Amino acid sequence: MADHCSMRRMHTRTLAASPALAPLLACGALASPFKRPRPGGMLKTPPTRLVLPGVRIDLAKLAAYERVCGYGVGADALPVTYPHVLGFPLAMRLMSARTFPLPLLGLVHTAVEIVQRDALPATGEYELHAYIEGLAPHRRGTEATLVTEARAGGSLVWESRSTYLARHRTEQTGQTEAPRKKAHAGPPSGEVRKPTPLPAIAEWRLGGDLGRRYGAASGDRNPIHLHPLTARLFGFRRPIAHGMWTVARCLAEHGVPEAAHIKAEFRAPVLLPGTVTYAAKGGAFELRGGGERVHVAGEVRPPA
Structure with a gap:
C-alpha cells in the first residue's frame, strides 16, 4: 500500500468519460523513444489519481467478454477480472502520459493481484480510481505498480495491483551473480528437485x-x-x-x-x-x- 503522506500529496483528477484507448496507445508509442531510464537514475512516481464516477456496465460488452473468457453469460455478478477491463483506459491514460517515466512500448505485464470483497452486481454503479503506487528497481530494469479500485456507495469493493516491467540497462547489467549457497538439506549429489x-x-x-x-x-x-x-x-x-x-x-x-x-x-x-x-x-x-x-x-x- 502507498504510504499516507504520498497519498496526501496525490493530485486527484475526475474524468467525465472513459478515455478512448486507441489515441492513448498512439500517444504512448510516439513518446516511448524519448523515455530512456538511465542506470541508477532516480525516477519520480506520477502524483495523479484518476477518478471516473457513475460507471454503468454495458451488458452487451460484458456478454462478449464473458464468452471469449469462458465465463457463464448473463450472470448477475461481474466476473472477478472484469473491473480490470473497466479501469484499463484509466491505467493507459496514466502510463501514456508525459509524466510517466517509462516507455509504453515494450512494457511487460508481469503480475496481477486482485482483492474482491463481495460480489459486484452487473447492474450496479461504480466509481473507478487508478494511480501509480510506485516505481522500483529491478535487475532487468524498472517495475511500476499500478492500482485500480472500484467503489460502490463510497465503499471499496474491488482492487487490483498490476506490476509492469520496463526492461533497460541497470547498474547490475553485465555483473556476474554471486554463487548461491548450498542448502543445508536437500537432494544428494547436487540434484535439483523440480516442483511437482x-x-x-x-x-x-x-x-x-x-x-x-x-x-x-x-x-x-x-x-x-x-x-x-x-x-x-x-x-x-x-x-x-x-x-x-x-x-x-x-x-x-x-x-x-x-x-x-x-x-x-x-x-x-x-x-x-x-x-x-x-x-x-x-x-x-x-x-x-x-x-x-x-x-x-x-x-x-x-x-x-
Whole structure:
C-alpha cells in the first residue's frame, strides 16, 4: 500500500468519460523513444489519481467478454477480472502520459493481484480510481505498480495491483551473480528437485484470432496480440495471448467465490495459435504449454 503522506500529496483528477484507448496507445508509442531510464537514475512516481464516477456496465460488452473468457453469460455478478477491463483506459491514460517515466512500448505485464470483497452486481454503479503506487528497481530494469479500485456507495469493493516491467540497462547489467549457497538439506549429489506439476484438468486449443477477439471484447488492441506481422515488430514470430485473458480463462475454469484474494504471475507468453493445459489443485492453478512450460501460475484464497 502507498504510504499516507504520498497519498496526501496525490493530485486527484475526475474524468467525465472513459478515455478512448486507441489515441492513448498512439500517444504512448510516439513518446516511448524519448523515455530512456538511465542506470541508477532516480525516477519520480506520477502524483495523479484518476477518478471516473457513475460507471454503468454495458451488458452487451460484458456478454462478449464473458464468452471469449469462458465465463457463464448473463450472470448477475461481474466476473472477478472484469473491473480490470473497466479501469484499463484509466491505467493507459496514466502510463501514456508525459509524466510517466517509462516507455509504453515494450512494457511487460508481469503480475496481477486482485482483492474482491463481495460480489459486484452487473447492474450496479461504480466509481473507478487508478494511480501509480510506485516505481522500483529491478535487475532487468524498472517495475511500476499500478492500482485500480472500484467503489460502490463510497465503499471499496474491488482492487487490483498490476506490476509492469520496463526492461533497460541497470547498474547490475553485465555483473556476474554471486554463487548461491548450498542448502543445508536437500537432494544428494547436487540434484535439483523440480516442483511437482499441478494435476492437469483441461486442454485448450487456442485459435490464431484469440487476440483479436479478446481485443474487441476488452478494448485492448495492442498490436502484439493481433497479427503475426505486428507481433514481429516486437520480436515474436506469432501473436501472443493477452495476459489478462489467460488469467481470466483460468479463473473462469477454477471458479471464484464472491470474496476472494487472487494472485497470478505471467511467466511466459502464450503464442497463438497453440495448445495449453489448465492444471489446478486446491486454490493453486497453472496454465502450461508444451514441455511443462508454465505460462501462468496463480492462487485463489479468501481475503484477509
